[in-house]
Amino acid sequence: MRIRDILKETRTISCEFFPPRQAEGIPDVLRTMKTLKEYRPDFVSITYGAGGSTRAFTEQITLEVKAQADLEVMAHLTCVGQSQEEVHGVLERLDEAGVENIIALRGDPPRGQTDFVPAEGGFKHATELIEHIRSNFQFGIAAACYPEGHTESTDLGADIEYTKLKVNNGAEFLITQLFYDNRDFFDFLERADKAGIDVPIIPGLLPILSTAQIRRFTSMCGAKLTPDLDRQLEKFADDDDAARELGVEHATKQAEELWKSGVPGIHFYVLNKSYSVSKILQNLGLPDHSGQQ
Ligand SMILES: Cc1cc2nc3c(=O)[nH]c(=O)nc-3n(C[C@H](O)[C@H](O)[C@H](O)COP(=O)(O)OP(=O)(O)OC[C@H]3O[C@@H](n4cnc5c(N)ncnc54)[C@H](O)[C@@H]3O)c2cc1C
Structure with missing residues (x-):
């Protein structure tokens, strides 16, 4: 089912996974997914790597989930290192396997490169990939957005205009990209509304797993920790368990406020670890989430 249609019926909970480096890791990803199925997510998604074998694993996991038929799935797809024909080939395979949902992304520059350089004959931006998918396939299409602005963007106004173009x-x-201060999300919603963006905007939450991990992630993706959260995390720099519990507490509070505000859904960056997201979903209860009734 297209996620757009699910969103017409219910507010969604969704969980994002990433493909393992080695094929032997695939059963672990599927096991984590199975654990989280207890909380009845409305869909799951599998990220697309910068290249190499993990891309094949993205397809493999996506198709396995689709074949099990008890969970809706969304494949991530990026423009990195592939010509338009190659990207078209991936889309054809997903289409033939019955996958109905794609999140269309430009992708980050591969490790070791600072700037995004399109592949020869490749798409330059998500906007182009989205246009290609819309013109050639029937997939439901999602796209990324950035409450605090994209890292390469110097102008929040231009960023929102490109989001509108998507x-x-x-x-x-x-x-959305992960964020730790709901104010950033609410401000983004206002900007999006003013720009005439009228599709559902689902906040993405990443429960903190350790101080070092989240400082690395936020510096890479341009999101910020609140000063209070950063201070508390400093205390747990050598205590990952305590940092993880703080992460559960913070994400629960964020999710509660977001849900009360009427968001169409919440997307969890699971990072292939079920503990934190399970606890957060237990804490939330979410009586008006269809999967929980
Ligand atoms: C929900 C979510 C899922 C993600 N999944 C993955 C994944 O699976 N794999 C992965 O590698 N990365 C993933 N990412 C990260 C994403 O690929 C990066 O943030 C990337 O740097 C930008 O991708 P985009 O699709 O937003 O690109 P774009 O929309 O192309 O934006 C990139 C930059 O270009 C500007 N821009 C956009 N359109 C135009 C245009 N038409 N002309 C000129 N400038 C433009 C934007 O303002 C922005 O600064 C994900 C991000 C999110 C939020």
Whole structure:
């Protein structure tokens, strides 16, 4: 089922996984997914790597989930290192396997490179990929957005205009980059509204797993920790268990406020570890989430 249609019926809970480096890791990813199925997510998604074998694992896991038929799945797809024909080939394979949902992304530059350079004959931006998908396939299409602005963007106004272009080109809903201060998300919603973006915008939450991990992640993706959260994390720099519990507490509070505000869903960056997201979903209860009734 297209996620756009699910969103018409219910507010969604979704969980994002990443493919393992080695094929032997695939059963672990599927096991984590199975654990989280207890909380009845409305869909799961599998990220697309910068290249190499993990891309094949993204397809493999996506198709396995689709074949099990008890969980809706969304494949991530990026423009990195592939010509338009190659990207088209991936889309054809996903289509033939019955996958109905794609999140269309430009992707980050591969490790060791600072700037994004399109592959020869490749797409330059998600907007182009979205247009290609809309013109050639029937997939439901999602796209990324950035409450605090994209790292390469110097202008929040331009960023929102490109986000709008993603919607104009065919994105049916948006999922945000991680953020730790809900104010940033609410401000983004206001900007999006003013720009005429009228599709569901799902906040993405990443429960903190350790101080070092989250400082690395936030510096890479341009999101910030609140000063209070950063101070508390400093105390747990050598205590990952305590940092993880703090992460559960913070994400629960964020999710509670977001849910009360009427968000169309919440997307969890699971990082292939079920503990924190399980606890957060237990804490939330979410009586008006269809999967929980
Ligand atoms: C929900 C979510 C899922 C993600 N999944 C993955 C994944 O699976 N694999 C992965 O590698 N990365 C993933 N990412 C990260 C993403 O690939 C990076 O943030 C990347 O740097 C930008 O991708 P984009 O699709 O937003 O690109 P774009 O929309 O192309 O934006 C990139 C930059 O270009 C600007 N821009 C956008 N459109 C235009 C245009 N038409 N003309 C000129 N400038 C433009 C934007 O303002 C921005 O600064 C994900 C991010 C999110 C939020």
